[in-house]
Amino acid sequence: MTADAPIQFVDLKAQYAAYKPEIDTAIQTVMDHARFIMGPEVAQLETALSEFCGAKHVISCSSGTDALLMIMMADGIGPGDAIFVPSFTFTATAEVPLLLRATPVFVDADPDDFNMDVEDLERRIAEVKAEGKLTPKGILSLDLFGLPADHEKMQAVADAHGLHLWTDAAQSFGGSCGSKKVGTMGRMTATSFFPAKPLGCAGDGGAVFTDDGDLADVMRSIRAHGKGGSKYDIARVGLNARIDTLQAAILLAKLPHFQAELERREAVANAYDAALEGVVKTPTRRQGRSSAWAQYTIQVDPARRDEIAAKMKEAGIPTAVYYPLPMHLQTAYRPLGGGEGSLPVCEALSGKVLSLPMHPFLTEGEIDRITTAVRKAVA
Template sequence: MTPIAFLDLKAQQARLAPALRARLETVLAHCQFVLGPEVAELEQRLAAYCGAAECVGVSSGTDALQIAMMAEGIGPGDAVFLPAFTYTATAEVPLLLGATPVFVDVDPRSFQIDCASLRARIEAVRRAGRLRPAAIVGVDLFGQPAPWVEVRGIAQAEGMFLLDDCAQSFGASLDGPDRVARKLGREADATAISFFPSKPLGGYGDGGALLTDDPARATLYRSLRTHGEGETRYEVLRIGMNGRLDTLQAAVLLAKLDGFDAELARREAIACAYDAGLAGKLATPVRVAGSTSAWAVYAVLLPDAAARATTQAALREAGVPSAIYYPRPLHHQPAYRDRHDGVSLPVSEDLATRILALPIHPDLTDQEVARVIAAVPG
């Protein structure tokens, strides 16, 4: 039996080959390989797609997080609050800048940051008096939005910078106050996007972007991504970094962006098929109310670690791949546990033992989806 691909970039590339080749050949002809015209075009299209005033292309999602925090002057003595159940980049950036990540628990079914835990963690830091509560990073995990109305209210009440780590969820939407769906990208002071190949809108290498409605922030981001440049290349106004977006990656993303909504629709159809076919076998994802998901990850829950291992073995036998996002919460990672204050985060700790991701990408066929469903024991 032919194994199913967890992520099938070859099939995607074959489907988009003419558009990809045309875009790449244009770059090869003009030879502006760093911050070329395709980068500016991509920035304009991404901003328009999300309804944001500004978009700044950068070299990776991690660099997007770092540039956003550098622009706010976040560093030693600052506390940055972020979920314990997410990818390492969210925590490593504050540490690289000398700040302290403060890990927050998550909701047991949506996997998004838990606002009751967030409030309690902020209050504990204020009582201790060693750190200044400086920023909150909300993560739109697995393709779904964080609880932005509540998180934004907390940030505003506390006078803290709010950053959206939207690495996994570009293309997702959340109802606004008027109950009209709007794409993620404007829920926080700034939004960081990743174009890593496995993301819903992925390049063929690293890449990222920052969205903001604040022109002053956007100007600062452009300076920071290019070694702190001012009006000219050799005017250095501040300490920056090499965070520029390669033109070839922008060209790939432009080719993909043309069919992106169709890919999102296919991901949604697959998720709906899984929801129906797996009901009663295991706990399928709970959808965030008033939202649509980009379905970067379709994560199910098993009763315990033993049941997960049994399910993974059955899937392997049927040629179906699976993955564990994430096998350890961040506060248990060797690099971070000494920076953690020792507070138990029980939901994040429990999820790490039971969560399992099934294949979900726009080139999965209906037959392959049916194979996945049939391979799950129940």
């Protein structure tokens, strides 16, 4: 790579080149047997994912959004239910309750690790109970940017109020809390295999993890139109949410390399930390919690963020803002939120965050270019 060559924010081409023989063979195998829906690779993938994270049951599906939809459908979420969700995240987190005609209640973020603030969660639950218009039913806890949330605290809140707790691990599969890997920290965990995720396929894909065999059976039914004992025995309202066999095959080819990729992501994050300490606010580490590093997100002066991003672009280095507007201020969700000032941490973070390139194929030279550009742009 020349000194002036642009750096990739997520380098899927480099990943494909590294694993091309395995991926091409996997794709050709599917083309040869032509079982494109629920072919043998789907069950093989579910077994391999179970072995990787330790969950007893893995139900693959068509996207991370459908994974969230399946877990809420399995718990019977519907009209009149209040679902407590983070506001500082991607739209799917609030979209899914609304698709089930439930109501998302937005919760502020922790200013350091970006995940849902437990104290504000308690306040929001108390407010909904006091108002009496909705029935609190569940908490959708998100592991933002790859760092697992404090699931023990979340579970304690859920237990105290008799609520379901679900984990949105769309960005954190591969992370861990102590000896527990993401996928085993709660009753049901949803993840995404969107191409840019730490473990990504070549299109849309997702999965749900659970140790509850009865829930797993219900979700297998839901993902196939609510199928009962046979194809035309419909036991419940369901979805068309099966993962394509081709996507399962690609994930199977990538999975043996995933642990090494996670270790490289950690090394990249450590190098960023060392080079940017005292220059910008780097991501907060939590003792005992290991991030999958879906993103490496710094915080900068909000008055200068656009300028800093522009200078980085001039240096051939892409950046991204996740997320420029919290959900409670977005057009579709504004009627459900409290307006400007109602979630001050989320609103402040949306003005300060800036994500740097993060993938396991960054070279030491590229990391040096990126961090040097950050220092120059900030100065």
